[in-house]
Amino acid sequence: MNWLTATKLHQLYTNKSTVSTDQFVSDATIQGFINTTGELCIDGRNVIVNNSREESFLEYYELKYLPKYQRYNALLDKHKLLTDKNGRKKVQVRYEEDELAVLLKLDEQMSDGSVAEIRKQIIEREESIRGVSRMFFFNDEKYLDEKKSLVEALKRVLDIDKLANDKGEQWIYKLTIPNRKLVVLCENLDFLRRPTRPRKYQIELWYAGGRNTPKLEYERTLLDVPIYYSCDWDHDGLEIYQDVKGRLPTIQLLTPISNAINLADSPNHHSYWEELDSTWIDNISEENLSNNHKNIINNLIAKEAWIREEDNDLIEMLISNDAIANL
Structure with missing residues (x-):
């Protein structure tokens, strides 16, 4: 559970x-x-x-259930994992019970000092996320891959500021082009597999690997052209966009032009809207998400639908968003 x-x-x-x-x-x-x-x-x-x-x-x-709920809730509250940096209640907290059990045990070990030496070595050796994953999460070095919130929880419990990210900080795919006019960061790889038309418009395409976004912070000072974000319009896609926006404040979200798909007709798609998503979306600042974007998302939530990134025509979407002019 x-x-x-x-x-x-x-x-x-x-x-x-x-x-x-x-x-x-x-x-x-x-x-x-x-x-x-x-x-x-x-x-x-x-x-x-x-x-x-x-x-x-x-x-x-x-x-x-009640005793476990109370212990886990106290743990999450103690480390401020139920609220965002502004003290507002998070609507998305997705830990599995066995993950919470690991965090609870580590919290107890932090209190009695039994994990102090291991913590010291993690800091001194600049241990990676995969290394720490292997230590604490079921001897599985890849367990923490794609689990950003769990990594953050682990760092707070262990009182560690930073873990080296073997995967997320090391690479970014770029279809570079001389004299680029703009950059489009894509959530998925599909547009990068079809680069001919974007190159005619001097558009550079990037792919950072879904949630593996930390390396984007290194790009902030290198950007000399406008940058846009293309993504699935579902719960995960919009959540990733918020992370990206925090790392690249100038990035602009592209409004999709393709039709919505019913989630019920997408059995292999696993990003579902969740309870309180409308509240989460409405509370995002207009600087990060325009009122038009919010209206589109709330309509998708009401209809239990989503918009697939690759269903858009990238060039037509950029023209529709006034990012480029039609040739």
Whole structure:
């Protein structure tokens, strides 16, 4: 069970109701409460506690789930992992239970001093993310790849400012062109596989590897032309864009021109809108996300749809966004 599911299950304990999401009701534990014990049921857009089984549900939750929820919540609150840098509550906290168990154990070891020597060596040797991953996460050096929030949590628990990133800081793909007029940073590789038309417009294409964005900070002082961002318009795509915007403040988000796709028609797509995404989007500053962008996203959320980056014609999208003129 991940933390999002755990918090919604706790809402059922405290409020007897929570908003239904595909991710929540598909969880094996929640399926058991709904289909096996009948202690929970779906009522329109909500999951609620079955009145006739309320006492049984509360007793079982208090026995099996409440103590763990309280320990993990205290851990996350202690290290300010439930709020952003401005103190506002985060709507996306995605740790898995076994990850939280690792963080909790490390926090206890930090308190009793048993991990002090290892922490000292990590700092002195400038240990990499993969090295630390192998130490603490199931002897798997790649476990922390693509897990930015978990890496941040680990650094806070260990009170370490920086870990070397074997993967994220070492490379960026660029289809360079002399006398470039603008740069387009792409979330996915597809446009870089079709470079002929962009080169006619003196457009340089970059790909930094999805969430592997730290190396972009080194590009900030090298940019001498406008830069635009092309991405999937789904939860993950917009989340990555916020990270990119923080590293390259001048980057501009391209408004897509392709049609939306129903998430239900994309069985192999795994970035779903989540509860409170509309609140998250609405709270982003207009400097980072225009009102027009917010309207498009909220419409996608309401329709449970997304827009695939490669479905756009890149040149036509740039023309539509007034980034280039039609030749």
